[in-house]
Amino acid sequence: MVRLGIIGFGYWGPNIVRNFNGIEGCRVTRICDKNEESLRRANKIYPEIEKVSDCKAVISAGDIDAVAVITPVSTHFELARRALENGKHVFVEKPFTATSQQAEELIELAERKNLKIMVDHTFLFTGAVRKIKQLVDEDVIGKVYYYDSTRVNLGLFQHDVNVIWDLAPHDISVMDYVIADRPEAVLATGANHFSDHEYVAYVTVYFPDHIIAHLNVNWLSPVKVRTTLLGGEKKMLVWNDINPDEKIKVYDKGVKIQNKEGVYDLLVSYRSGDMWAPKVEQTEALRLEAEYFVKCIKEDQTPFNDGNAGHRVVKILEAAEESIKQRGKLVYL
Amino acid sequence: MVRLGIIGFGYWGPNIVRNFNGIEGCRVTRICDKNEESLRRANKIYPEIEKVSDCKAVISAGDIDAVAVITPVSTHFELARRALENGKHVFVEKPFTATSQQAEELIELAERKNLKIMVDHTFLFTGAVRKIKQLVDEDVIGKVYYYDSTRVNLGLFQHDVNVIWDLAPHDISVMDYVIADRPEAVLATGANHFSDHEYVAYVTVYFPDHIIAHLNVNWLSPVKVRTTLLGGEKKMLVWNDINPDEKIKVYDKGVKIQNKEGVYDLLVSYRSGDMWAPKVEQTEALRLEAEYFVKCIKEDQTPFNDGNAGHRVVKILEAAEESIKQRGKLVYL
Amino acid sequence: MVRLGIIGFGYWGPNIVRNFNGIEGCRVTRICDKNEESLRRANKIYPEIEKVSDCKAVISAGDIDAVAVITPVSTHFELARRALENGKHVFVEKPFTATSQQAEELIELAERKNLKIMVDHTFLFTGAVRKIKQLVDEDVIGKVYYYDSTRVNLGLFQHDVNVIWDLAPHDISVMDYVIADRPEAVLATGANHFSDHEYVAYVTVYFPDHIIAHLNVNWLSPVKVRTTLLGGEKKMLVWNDINPDEKIKVYDKGVKIQNKEGVYDLLVSYRSGDMWAPKVEQTEALRLEAEYFVKCIKEDQTPFNDGNAGHRVVKILEAAEESIKQRGKLVYL
């Protein structure tokens, strides 16, 4: 039985408690929040779980095996570090840490202590992303040429981070999961009228061999868009996360380009065939992730969304931040 | 009566002839193409118009007042220059010229000769763009914060230019028309697997006062998208050029952000009201543009889509090209 | 304080409890269900509310003012009758009763006892329907010519009623709310392959003065559709209940038809102007309805969705059932 303590019962915390509490082999034994109102809410839903306001009662408790850190990113490092030092596995809300150096320290610490880190990249456990990963792994898509995502809507303007840190972690974690290669460099442009934090941003990620990814994130869009195009050698794919029934469409479309010998011209042939929308599993992503965390602990298995995955995402966020502050300077990773 | 000679009867030429031929005060008197097959096609549709294969018969003819140059961009400068030198007004297919220097020479020449240049930015004459321009001019939108366009589909890969020169002129001309300020700098990223010419590109245009524009152009998309978001202070707008009935949607949505005195926090309030899809004029854009060209000649009026407008578009294309070849270097205009 | 007892804690009951429990001036004091599993579920969510398995403990309790009957339609009459006879106001799930005669008896009984009946036509409290009603009442739409709704999806096949009794009550209650006139006759066609109960049905409702309504309901559709067209003299309206953001679109479209004097021909002129999507209130419909029920009791006010409204809907369901069993016989109301 994994005894889990939760730190942070704000917006996302209740989902964490509900999902971890519902799975076999795991019990949420303590909920911690500095905010009294949050604890009152927790008490109403989970009267049977102990509530505390001091995180020490979770981090250094003898009767807790793992800690879920569901607090603002600026506090992740300190809380996770202390939990690891006290021998707890950690489940950390995304983005993993505020800097890549913090991520490296936590990874090193966890390895030394032989503990698990899981970063809550929830999207990787959705039916849609699992299906995309499968299609790429089974070589249905072929070599991935580009990854182009748009994640825009009206609000919520964050006070402490820009739109990249708020919205892009989702897309970067999926991109990192789906594209096997490691990115070389990052570049971001964007704008702001309202504060120091950009409300709109465009992030380009360069991979080796002419592979490219691009993210369009925006807090000031009149419409909500959650669309990713994936261009592949064999098939192309559109993931529209807003469509309730046909989230993924796979197109038998593409080009074949031959350089004619001794000639300047290209020979381009276009292919346009059927479209196919595979059924996508509906199970709640966070439930699957919670089960996976418990399984990784029990079977001493390294999660694919471990500290290293979290670190890779933070590296890109950090680089994008550096780039956008210098009007799109190219930042090598 | 404006007597018009047309050079180039390939893909776009027939539309030019059809529209100019149908308006009052103008007559297409000569069609020129080096390609015999094109001339045969022209002969079938317009047996009554004279066909020639040597452009001199148009450029230096005594019985022609204006020349429409509907040829590949690499030939625009030379043909337009000779036409202007021979005292003809010119109507030039977009993009205006292959370099901004060529554009400057033509503008200077036309001014000296007191002749008109019109660049065929057809989109500016569509009902949709005219409506957007009106909404901005009448201050319905308020200050424009950002312009974000996506123009992607499968094909056609061009042999002589990249996707920026092929698809972006449309968006740049609209952006230039709608945003009053002049851009400061351009940055472009993109990729290619198939030739020297990028098939996908992302162009950021920086304007003064935190205004930003972004263009997403792609020849290798499984779906066709023609969508532009325009974020304004008072209203936000979505222009979906594929929607046959509701091309423009105006959203009464926005944010109001106040910096609370002496406090770090922002006070953000969101507004979300009605949506409104104004009726959009259906008249063929090219017909309106043709009439406008004739009117400008007759009334000695400078078109708003004159050589200078063409020049501004070419400047941005040129800068984007320079930027993309250096992995997103910032290029000041 | 209205003390409410709930009978039936199956699919819809929990929503009833949640909404009535959350409003001022009302307290849910007892939950009744014959099914033990349902009571266990109720106990988990509402440990503080008393649970009973015998409906007498609700219907004839001295400490209860009103009873919500949230059970299968076949039991509505008996439960509501006994509650009314015991001096309780009743809130009855739709459809009101299994026959129009039952409805008439309940109405008569409530009048005699000076008690309120409210029929749970939840849709009438949605932001969308309230907006439609307002647009009709304020004469924005003008005279309503037709009402055409489609409510189709896959499942759930009911065992005891056909698709008309399952899906059409929603549309009939809205139609009844929006069209001022009273219907004259009903006709229904449909089919079945699987049991005695039709899975697909098409219901025509004739109103005076050439007004017509049509309902398309289907349990065996590959796609979910919830669309109603409303054709009016001044405007036409589309209500798409699946669209999260633009549920209602009002079109400035129409025809004007003049019979030319002494001539056979019609003179038809078409009007096609702007489209407008008014903002639709997001408050949960059931919450508003619950508040309205409490208000009607407290202020001795007759709800617009009273027994008579429920009766009118049942009359049409009854007539449609009679018609469909006779292959579309016209049934006068």
Place this chain on the structure above:
Amino acid sequence: MVRLGIIGFGYWGPNIVRNFNGIEGCRVTRICDKNEESLRRANKIYPEIEKVSDCKAVISAGDIDAVAVITPVSTHFELARRALENGKHVFVEKPFTATSQQAEELIELAERKNLKIMVDHTFLFTGAVRKIKQLVDEDVIGKVYYYDSTRVNLGLFQHDVNVIWDLAPHDISVMDYVIADRPEAVLATGANHFSDHEYVAYVTVYFPDHIIAHLNVNWLSPVKVRTTLLGGEKKMLVWNDINPDEKIKVYDKGVKIQNKEGVYDLLVSYRSGDMWAPKVEQTEALRLEAEYFVKCIKEDQTPFNDGNAGHRVVKILEAAEESIKQRGKLVYL
């Protein structure tokens, strides 16, 4: 070489001439129209084809093998009869004739003279309908349960027929093509405010074995809809003719219903799998139909869209007309 004479150069005639003129083995040798303006238009596009205003010059000409009758339906019978009597094959615009008796006479006459009749059910030659037919014939869909089409838009109100005769022939011809069984009875409801001709109509067609078809046609809709649902035992299909890229979607969805022995209850199991949008051929339907007409003449083959197909469509139109005038009376075929 089939020498074809065309009678009627109004709205649809030019398409007929263009397509028949462009195919091998056929030449349009004469165009006939009573209207001088139509002949002038014909002369402008086809100066080389002979124009006549008297239909005798087509119907009884010695140098013509086949006649295309592209005139209002009220004239079809007389023109086709005279053409057949003069030994010409006939291609008749839909609907075939104004009454089923006229259709029967023409069929009998053509048989006696050993001549071909083809009725212009153009939709049967579209890529979409050919794909649907293939999916039904290859038993991908399984037994067809229902056919449910919606064909609505604003205008054009016809002066001489109601909306059923105007819009429903398309759907009835497709339904007749796709469903192997023959319909038993027809019922139609509808309304009118403006003239004797209904502007909105709902047609139910009963087939044996609980199969049903339903058509929703409307001249007064604010939006254009062209959607058909086809419910089958193995698969369900949506044909959206407005969608440019994904006209047909095949859903692996359905129900399996078992009557449990000796029990009242049904056992219903739902299946919901992938969706698939097969590529649909883009060739112009009328071109294929024209080629098919010529082929049927040359190879003495009976077209599937022969007089009998036209007759079946007219029978249903006639029955629907009789039914709607009697408020939905059931009319047996």
